[in-house]
Every structure is written in C-alpha cells, then in structure tokens.
Amino acid sequence: xxxxxxxxxxxxxxxxxxxxxxxxxxxxxxxxxxxxxxxxxxxxxxxxxxxxxxxxxxxxxxxxxxxxxxxxxxxxxxxxxxxxxxxxxxxxxxxxxxxxxxxxxxxxxxxxxxxxxxxxxxxxxxxxxxxxxxxxxxxxxxxxxxxxxxxxxxxxxxxxxxxxxxxxxxxxxxxxxxxxxxxxxxxxxxxxxxxxxxxxxxxxxxxxxxxxxxxxxxxxxxxxxxxxxxxxxxxxxxxxxxxxxxxxxxxxxxxxxxxxxxxxxxxxxxxxxxxxxxxxxxxxxxxxxxxxxxxxxxxxxxxxxxxxxxxxxxxxxxxxxxxxxxxxxxxxxxxxxxxxxxxxxxxxxxxxxxxxxxxxx
Amino acid sequence: xxxxxxxxxxxxxxxxxxxxxxxxxxxxxxxxxxxxxxxxxxxxxxxxxxxxxxxxxxxxxxxxxxxxxxxxxxxxxxxxxxxxxxxxxxxxxxxxxxxxxxxxxxxxxxxxxxxxxxxxxxxxxxxxxxxxxxxxxxxxxxxxxxxxxxxxxxxxxxxxxxxxxxxxxxxxxxxxxxxxxxxxxxxxxxxxxxxxxxxxxxxxxxxxxxxxxxxxxxxxxxxxxxxxxxxx
Numbered sequence: 001x002x003x004x005x006x007x008x009x010x011x012x013x014x015x016x017x018x019x020x021x022x023x024x025x026x027x028x029x030x031x032x033x034x035x036x037x038x039x040x041x042x043x044x045x046x047x048x049x050x051x052x053x054x055x056x057x058x059x060x061x062x063x064x065x066x067x068x069x070x071x072x073x074x075x076x077x078x079x080x081x082x083x084x085x086x087x088x089x090x091x092x093x094x095x096x097x098x099x100x101x102x103x104x105x106x107x108x109x110x111x112x113x114x115x116x117x118x119x120x121x122x123x124x125x126x127x128x129x130x131x132x133x134x135x136x137x138x139x140x141x142x143x144x145x146x147x148x149x150x151x152x153x154x155x156x157x158x159x160x161x162x163x164x165x166x167x168x169x170x171x172x173x174x175x176x177x178x179x180x181x182x183x184x185x186x187x188x189x190x191x192x193x194x195x196x197x198x199x200x201x202x203x204x205x206x207x208x209x210x211x212x213x214x215x216x217x218x219x220x221x222x223x224x225x226x227x228x229x230x231x232x233x234x235x236x237x238x239x240x241x242x243x244x245x246x247x248x249x250x251x252x253x254x255x256x257x258x259x260x261x262x263x264x265x266x267x268x269x270x271x272x273x274x275x276x277x278x279x280x281x282x283x284x285x286x287x288x289x290x291x292x293x294x295x296x297x298x299x300x301x302x303x304x305x306x307x308x309x310x311x312x313x314x315x316x317x318x319x320x321x322x323x324x325x326x327x328x329x330x331x332x333x334x335x336x337x338x339x340x341x342x343x344x345x346x347x348x349x350x351x352x353x354x355x356x357x358x359x360x361x
Numbered sequence: 362x363x364x365x366x367x368x369x370x371x372x373x374x375x376x377x378x379x380x381x382x383x384x385x386x387x388x389x390x391x392x393x394x395x396x397x398x399x400x401x402x403x404x405x406x407x408x409x410x411x412x413x414x415x416x417x418x419x420x421x422x423x424x425x426x427x428x429x430x431x432x433x434x435x436x437x438x439x440x441x442x443x444x445x446x447x448x449x450x451x452x453x454x455x456x457x458x459x460x461x462x463x464x465x466x467x468x469x470x471x472x473x474x475x476x477x478x479x480x481x482x483x484x485x486x487x488x489x490x491x492x493x494x495x496x497x498x499x500x501x502x503x504x505x506x507x508x509x510x511x512x513x514x515x516x517x518x519x520x521x522x523x524x525x526x527x528x529x530x531x532x533x534x535x536x537x538x539x540x541x542x543x544x545x546x547x548x549x550x551x552x553x554x555x556x557x558x559x560x561x562x563x564x565x566x567x568x569x570x571x572x573x574x575x576x577x578x579x580x581x582x583x584x585x586x587x588x589x590x591x592x593x
Contacts, residue, residue: 042492043516044508046500095442095501166483166513173511176476190473190555205468208550209528211485211493219471219484 003361007105010360011087011351014107017131018085023109026084028069034059037068040304040335050091050102062091066108067304067329068336071344074112075337081113087351100321101352110346112333118273120345121308121328122280128312128324128347129286135357137312137323141250142297143277144168144327145307146257146270150243153266156181156232159222171299178240182232194220195227239264246295250278253293277308304332308345314357323357324349363409364578364585367421367430370398370412374564377456378431385589405588407581416440418567423447425571428582435461435539435562439499448567451591457564459539461499463557466528466535467550474556475510478535482514485534496520496533499559503537506559525549 001009019025035058037045049064063069066086074082087107094100109127111120129139151164160181167173179185194200200220207213239260246256257271281288298309307328314320326347334341355361368389369375379389388403389410400410411427418432419440431454441447465472465481472481482493493515497503500517507515518533525545527533539562540546543553566589574582586592 038492038516042513043504046517047504047508098443163480163483167511170511170513172509173479176511180476188474188476188555191477194471194473200470203468203470205466205470206550207466207468209466209468209534210489210531211466211469211481211534213468215484215488216469216471219481223471 006361007352007355010355011105011107014131014349014351014354015085015087018107018109018127021083021109021127023083023085026070026073026086027088028063028066028073028086030063030089031060032063032069033057034061036072036336037061037064040068040332047095048092050093063089064092065090066106066348067110067332067346070108070110070346071329071333071336074110074344075333075340075342078112080342081111081115083112084108084110099319105351106348107351108346108348110344112342112344114343116280117307117328117330117343117345118276118280120343121277122284122286124326124345124347125281125308125310126284126286128310128326128349132312132324132349132354135314135323135354138292138315139310139312140292140294140297141308141310142294143270143274143308144298144305145273146267146295147243147299148306149267149270150240150264153264154232154236154240156236157226157229159226160229160232169299171296178232178237182234182237184237187227191223195224235263243267244296246293248293250288250291250293253295254278257295273307298327304329306331310347314353317357320353320356321350323353362575362578363407364428364574364581365409365411365426365572366402367411367413367418367427367432368400369415369418369431374415374431374457375412378454378564381454381456382589387585387588405581405585407577408585419444419448422567422569423571425569425573428569428572428574428578429585430567430569431564432567433457433459433539433562434565435459435499435502435560437565437567438560439502447570449570450565451568451586452566452589454564454566457562459541459562461502461537461539461559461562462553463495463503463537463559464525464535464540464546464551464553467547467552469552472554474554475507475512478554478557479512479514482512486514492516493535494518494533495535495537496524496527497537498524499537499539502559506557525551 034051050062051059053059070084089103090106091103094102109124111124113120147168151161154161164177201217243260246253254274261268261271278288298305305327309327311322312324313322324347328345330343333344368378382389386404390401392399392401398412400412402408402410415432416436418430419437421427422430423441437444472478485493495515496518498521520527524536524538
C-alpha cells in the first residue's frame with residue numbers, strides 16, 4: 001500500500017475509535033475565511049498558515065487546524081452536549097525547517113459540554129492515552145487557567161493585569177512587563193521624559209493618521225497614572241515565578257500549588273479545579289501518580305487554550321513533533337460565539353506519526 | 362558556457378555596481394540603447410551580464426538561473442526562506458546602505474519604543490475595532506521581528522511604493538520601510554521607533570548555491586573572484 005493510503009487507513013481506525021466513544025463524525029471546508037483566523041491569532045498566523053485569495057471572497061486560508069471551524073459549526077447549529085470527531089488534512093508553513101511536513105492528517109475528538117468540565121477534560125485525555133498506549137509515549141500536562149487566575153489576583157492595577165493577561169502566551173513580553181511593573185527594569189528615558197512633561201500634547205507636530213489626539217492623550221494619562229501606582233511587590237513576582245517553575249508529577253505539583261495558594265489565594269479555585277481533574281483522571285484509570293505537570297506548559301504554541309493542556313511525545317525522539325496535543329478552549333468559543341459561549345475541550349492525533357512509531361511506514 | 366551575473370537594471374544601484382566592478386578591472390556596461398536590457402562584460406571571458414529588477418534577483422539566484430547577483434540583503438532575507446542555504450554572501454559592496462525600521466507619526470508623543478507600540482496597538486484595536494495597520498513591503502521580516510519582540514494587535518498592509526504617504530492618506534497608522542537618511546520620513550511627519558531596527562541592509566554580491574556549474578565555469582568563477590580580490 002502506498003504511504004498516503006496507509007496513513008489514511010490508520011486515520012480511519014483512529015476516527016472509528018472516537019466514534020465508538022460516542023462522537024459524531026463531522027467535516028469542515030479546507031478553505032477558511034482568513035479574517036476569522038487573523039482576528040484570533042493576529043498577524044503571526046500568516047507565518048504558519050498558507051494564505052490565498054480570490055476577487056470575490058477575498059483572503060482564504062488553507063485550514064491550519066480544525067478547532068476553529070468545528071467550534072463555528074457547533075455554535076451555528078449544534079445540539080448540546082456534543083461530541084465530534086474529524087479526520088482530514090491541515091496545512092502549516094514550515095519556512096524555517098524543511099524537514100517538517102507542511103501538510104498532514106489530523107484526527108480529532110472535541111467535547112462541548114456545560115456539565116463537569118473536569119470530567120470532560122479527563123475523558124478527552126483518557127481516550128487519547130488509551131488509543132496511544134501501545135506507543136509508550138510520554139505525556140505532558142499543564143493548566144493555563146492557574147496562571148490566568150494568578151495574574152487576575154495580583155495586587156496591582158487593573159491595567160497592569162490586563163497587559164499581563166494579554167501576553168500570557170508570549171513569555172518574553174510577559175517577563176518584560178513583570179520586570180517593568182516591579183521596577184526590576186529601568187523606565188525607558190523617553191517615557192520618563194514624557195511623564196515629566198507637564199503638557200506633552202503641546203508640540204509642533206501636525207496630527208496625522210487615524211489615531212486621534214484624544215487617544216494619544218488618554219494613553220499619556222494612563223502612563224502618568226501608572227507611574228504613580230506603587231510597584232508590583234517582589235513577593236508577588238516571586239510567587240508568579242514559583243508558580244511558573246512548578247514542574248513535577250501531578251500529586252506533588254498539586255501539593256506545591258496548594259502551598260503557593262496560601263500566599264496567593266486567587267489561585268485557590270483554579271487549584272481546586274486541578275484537584276477535580278486529577279480525581280476524574282483517576283476514575284478513568286489514568287496513572288496520575290506518574291503523570292507530569294508543568295505549570296508553564298502550552299504557553300508558547302497553543303494560543304487559544306486557556307485551561308487544561310496536554311501533549312504526547314515519543315521519548316528519545318526530540319526530532320518529532322508531538323504525536324497528540326489538546327486542551328480546553330472556553331475563551332475561543334466566547335470570541336467565536338459573539339456573546340454565546342460553551343465550555344469546550346478537545347485534542348488531535350497525527351496518524352502519520354503514530355504509523356511511523358509503529359513501524360508501519 | 363558562461364556564468365551569469367545578475368545586476369539591477371537601472372538607477373543608482375546599477376551605476377554603483379558598475380563602478381564597484383570597474384574599480385576591480387571588470388567592465389560592466391549596458392549595450393545598445395538605454396531602453397534595452399542587455400549588457401556586456403569586459404576584462405574577463407565567460408561572464409555574461411544579466412540586467413534584472415533588483416527585486417527579482419533573489420528569486421533568480423534561488424532558482425539557479427543566475428550564478429551571481431547583486432541585490433540588497435533586505436530583499437534576500439525577505440524573499441528567501443533559510444537564505445543562507447540558498448545563497449552565499451561573497452562581498453558587501455559598501456553602498457546602498459539602508460535600515461529597515463518601523464516609524465509612526467511624530468505626533469504620537471507617547472510612542473517611542475516597541476513596548477509603546479504594542480500598548481498603543483491594543484488600545485487602538487479596542488477603540489477602532491480593527492488591528493493597527495503598518496504599511497510595508499517587507500512582510501516576512503517585519504512579522505518575524507514583531508513576533509520575536511512580542512508585539513500584538515497589529516496588521517501588515519501591503520505597500521509597494523510611496524509607503525510614507527499611507528499614514529496621511531489614512532490607509533495605515535504606521536510604516537515599516539527602508540530608510541537611509543530619514544529625510545523622507547521626517548518630511549511626512551513620521552519618526553523612527555528607538556528599538557525597532559529590523560535589519561541593516563546594503564548592496565551585496567551573492568552567489569547562488571543551486572546554480573549548476575561545469576569545470577570551465579568553476580574556473581571562470583575562480584578567476585573572477587581573484588580579480589574582485591575575494592580570493593587569492
């Protein structure tokens with residue numbers, strides 16, 4: 001059998017497994033309106049997805065993943081609760097690494113269910129683990145929700161918290177903001193000068209462009225207020241750092257996070273949710289005692305995940321991308337649902353990698 | 362057989378390139394009328410001059426249709442993924458210096474750094490309902506630079522010329538463009554962000570790593586490199 005046919009056959013088996021677990025098979029168009037994806041991911045998506053266009057529909061993207069179209073489909077006419085499975089090609093630009101595929105199959109399983117998010121999390125993870133068991137993969141897990149709760153609970157201004165929240169998925173900028181807000185880094189000279197200036201709007205420059213004088217004045221006001229606000233305490237920064245540094249087996253991670261929650265009560269609810277998830281995973285026979293948890297996992301590459309996150313990796317094969325990844329994306333449904341929302345969690349498997357590790361290709 | 366040397370087909374870049382080669386006893390010239398894109402080479406046998414738009418030279422090098430080419434580092438890095446594996450830099454020619462920078466209206470007295478730009482973009486999007494627009498023709502370089510520096514809520518709009526005018530014409534809020542002196546930017550009431558030097562570019566002689574060569578052509582290249590004092 002040719003390579004592609006083998007991969008398709010393996011994908012069909014994986015999808016059948018998810019159907020047997022109660023999922024409805026769905027299909028989505030290969031071409032996606034670029035606008036929706038750009039609004040969600042920003043300009044960076046252009047570096048990862050193929051863009052094409054016609055004169056009638058404008059810019060279209062070759063499907064970079066299934067999550068967005070599946071969420072849209074569900075929000076348009078889905079009954080609740082719902083479980084979906086799909087199998088099909090996705091396309092990713094690989095301009096920096098020619099050895100990585102720019103087209104491959106994904107088989108996915110997505111759960112839209114308002115009841116017991118922890119049980120839905122466990123369901124998706126346990127199914128993935130079950131179907132991948134023979135491969136002996138290493139599982140990594142994390143929880144973006146804990147970091148979000150920590151940021152939301154910081155003892156500082158709303159504006160600073162919003163800035164940090166906006167950059168949770170950009171670790172470097174997040175770090176720079178923390179340093180700025182806590183006084184660890186120096187204020188740029190241009191900003192000190194601006195703040196010292198009694199009337200910076202009084203200048204010789206003509207106003208051009210769409211950004212109005214009022215908008216400029218509002219930001220100066222915000223900067224002046226920020227300069228007066230007390231620094232974020234080093235204790236608070238250390239707690240965030242301690243939180244981001246948590247990386248151990250799940251039961252120890254939970255203990256560690258509970259300790260942090262004593263000084264950072266804002267994460268208490270999120271830590272309870274982690275505890276619920278651990279219990280739900282145990283009930284589904286997942287060996288939680290040996291499951292890795294990394295608090296900063298999923299911060300760089302999984303921008304729409306905002307709760308539980310996971311990935312399955314082939315040990316000793318750092319050259320391979322993860323065989324499966326997934327997580328919870330409640331916020332994505334809020335953005336795409338325009339006012340409506342539904343808790344959602346899901347994951348995808350790459351059948352080509354499964355087959356490769358099985359020695360089938 | 363000959364090795365093909367691609368040179369920008371008009372303007373100062375062509376003249377300066379001719380001067381640079383001329384100073385090393387390789388005479389390049391346009392043959393025939395001013396409108397005809399054909400050229401001749403004196404002082405060395407086996408080298409053919411191909412006059413091309415500077416923007417097309419990176420593509421021709423990558424495709425192996427020319428062996429050598431003169432163009433800006435900016436264009437090579439913008440147009441060729443993993444450029445170092447497709448072309449080799451043989452010599453920086455010392456002219457055509459230009460910086461790829463990001464500029465915003467001078468009246469934005471609150472914006473001087475990328476950090477400011479990011480915050481302004483966030484507020485702009487909330488206010489106007491779309492992402493702050495930067496006009497450029499260097500999409501890949503600018504996008505990668507802004508990604509590496511954690512700037513969000515912006516979009517790149519394509520501008521192939523007169524980019525500095527886009528802000529006044531309300532088709533962009535800022536620009537990412539090449540500049541040598543900054544005069545055009547200032548004349549259009551724009552200022553350069555202090556920490557947004559995306560790339561420093563200059564005219565460069567590149568060698569294609571993909572163009573095939575026989576022994577005679579290889580010998581010609583060696584002779585040419587010796588003449589150009591790139592090899593002893």
